[in-house]
Amino acid sequence: MSILQDAKARQPGWFTPENKRFFGDCRYQVRYGKQSGERFLLRSTYMWSDMFGRPKTLHYRLNCLEDDLAIGPLVEEVFLTRAQAMAWLREH
Numbered sequence: 641m642s643i644l645q646d647a648k649a650r651q652p653g654w655f656t657p658e659n660k661r662f663f664g665d666c667r668y669q670v671r672y673g674k675q676s677g678e679r680f681l682l683r684s685t686y687m688w689s690d691m692f693g694r695p696k697t698l699h700y701r702l703n704c705l706e707d708d709l710a711i712g713p714l715v716e717e718v719f720l721t722r723a724q725a726m727a728w729l730r731e732h
Contacts, residue, residue, distance in 0.1 A: 643670045647681065647709040654711055664688060666698065670705060671725075673732035679705035680715070682725055687718075700725040 647670070648655045655668070664686030671682045681703040686696050700719040704712030719725040 643679070643705075643709065644668060644681075647705060647711065650709045651711060671702075671729050674730045676732055678732070680729065681705050681711055682722075682729075684722070702728070 653659060659665075666684040666686070669682045671680050672678065673680065683701045683703065685699055685701055687699055687701065697720075700722055702715040702717075702719075702725060704715070706712050715728070717728060719728065
């Protein structure tokens with residue numbers, strides 16, 4: 641089984657269609673920090689970007705993925721492109 645499938649099995653509530661729709665998540669991937677080797681969950685998400693009349697905009701967020709595959713805290717940075725998120729991962 642892949643790491644993402646294992647993470648989904650560990651916390652199925654996170655990946656339900658309702659939760660995905662509520663948070664505006666589109667896609668999930670597991671990625672690694674190049675320097676640290678730490679695992680991250682890369683999410684493409686609209687993350688309520690259309691609140692207060694703003695246009696709906698896709699962003700990328702990273703959550704730490706713990707050793708037991710629990711989804712950990714968010715990385716503070718909000719990435720406007722996948723390339724920016726991948727550059728951050730190369731530095732960490």
